[in-house]
Amino acid sequence: MFKGIYNWIDERLDITPMWRDVADHEVPEHVNPAHHFSAFVYCFGGLTFFITVIQILSGMFLTMYYVPDIINAYASVDYLQHKVAFGGIVRAMHHWGASLVIVMMFLHTLRVFFTGSYKAPREMNWVVGMLIFFIMLGLGLTGYLLPWDNKAYFATKVTLQIAESVPYLGPYIKELLNGGEIVGAQTLTRFFAIHVFFLPGALLALLAAHFFMIRKQGISGPL
Amino acid sequence: MAHGHNSKEKVVFVGDSRVKKNSMVNIPPDFTSFPGKSEAFIPYFLLKEWMVGVVVLVGFLVLTIAHPAPLGYPADPMNAAFIPMPDWYFLFMYQLLKYPYVSGDYVVLGVMGIPGLAFGALLLAPFLDTGKERRFYRRPIASSLMLLSLISCVYLTKVSWDHYQHQLEESGTKPEHIVREEKAREAYEKGQPAPSAVKRAKPVAIVAEDDPAYGLIKQNCMACHATDLNGGSGIPALRGIGDQFSLEELHDVVTNGNGNMPAFKDKLSTAEIDQIATWLSKQKKAAE
Ligand code: HEM
Secondary structure (H helix, E strand, C coil): CCCHHHHHHHHHHCCCHHHHHHHHCCCCHHHHHCHHHHHHHHHHHHHHHHHHHHHHHHHHHHHCCCCCCCCCHHHHHHHHHHCCCHHHHHHHHHHHHHHHHCCCHCCCCCHHHCCCCCCCCCCCHHHCCCHHHHHHHHHHHHHHCCCCCCHHHHHHHHHHHHHHCCCCCCHHHHHHHHHCCCCCCHHHHHHHHHHHHHHHHHHHHHHHHHHHHHHCCCCCCCE | CCCCCCCCCCCEEEECCCCCCCCCCCCCCCCCCCCCEEEEHHHHHHHHHHHHHHHHHHHHHHHCCCCCCCCCCCCCCCCCCCCCCCHHHHHHHHHHHHHHHHHHHHHHHHHHHHHHHHHHHHHHHHHCCCCCCHHHHHHHHHHHHHHHHHHHHHHHHHHHHHHHHHHHHHHCCCCHHHHHHHHHHHHHCCCCCCCCCCCCCCCCHHHHHHHHHHHHHHHHHHHHCCCCCCECCCEEECCCCCCCHHHHHHHHHHHHEEECCCCCCCCCEEEEEEHHHHHHCCCCCCCC
């Protein structure tokens, strides 16, 4: 039956070439841990993606309960953590996943660096990768404020003070993130918007570029 | 037909649509250039990857159950004793800014100079290290710079963390999420419901509004403490004041004043102040 559905769609949209582009390729021996155990270092990119998917899914569930305003933010997180069935697990997944994704991304970056895979013709993909890196740090920074507990509040205050000390632009960056003079209601809604819409949007676009380039160029050859 | 298969046309269209006929046939990149046994991504390799993924996922879920995400107490901007700490992966930058030549007058070096140089070099690595050689041991400069930065990041992170632990010890504080957890466990062991950290600002009702003392309050106090006795702009509310102060304390505040609160010993008789203080001490939040 699936074959039938596939053929029906294929007749109309000719999706076979697309399918080939996306999925139909070979995995060479030197990156396959089944052949050389040390090739597990090539798995870090895939694992980063796996955790990123977990982050996106768990984050989507978190927003079903989270309320981004200074009176209810903490209460909604508290409720999610202690009252909602499996809420604690979803929150823990997002919390620990945020650290894990950084670790995996770090290892992936080191793999690419030490295997010299950033060299021609993959320069652009390295630059895109670094942009992803910054986006990930931005996600960590903005997400940290959202539970609106003391740890979140004071860390953000310090971060914004540091941002302010950047020459010339500092005060503007601070005001943009702060949404005013103090870390308060505006800051929380801004950080929420950045964490949930702006950065994930940019992340998805960059990931698409990343994967497109990997498919186009293939994985780098053996050393 | 408007656009038939005229081979003189530069662009050939499919059927009578405007979809361009693709001259390139989609052939996946050839891997025969790699030596050894390659394997189809779908389904064989993906299946193995998925099996590893499942093991990782189970391990991860065990972690989430064993270690719930921490949650402290609600943000209180007036809390001056709180030791701010960013997430662990920012600690190296946080620590960097504590050293004399990258803070204070030289802060530009700390927030822009060093991180800018390090991350800039990382961002532009392919354009700085343009040699053909890929093996790290044949690229001593790039590799040693990377190793050096790694070691410094680990070192800075560790110093920052140790300093935090030291600060906690010195000030005798425990991180709030741990305090909360301990309180919840205590309550659980005693069979009580877990204490909630969420303060619901329930309006506190005024008690004994028909008391003659309320008339005195209206005359003397509402100008500052607001007609609804909720206070405002630095002036404390008088609703629920009996929960915070004893009768004697209230008597004293009204008699002698306190800071910006004027003394009433010259304006009111002792009997009147007695009445007021007694009335204030009755202002307690109704039992839930
Ligand atoms: C969300 C973050 C990221 C994801 C999901 C991701 C995913 C991947 C995947 C699946 C691959 C295939 C090879 C492998 O798995 O090792 C790859 C390759 C690559 N990645 Fe990433 N990556 C991420 C971040 C980065 C970062 C931060 C960098 C470096 C700045 C980077 C640079 C590269 C380069 C240059 C390649 C090509 C390597 C080669 O052909 O050998 N990526 N990425």
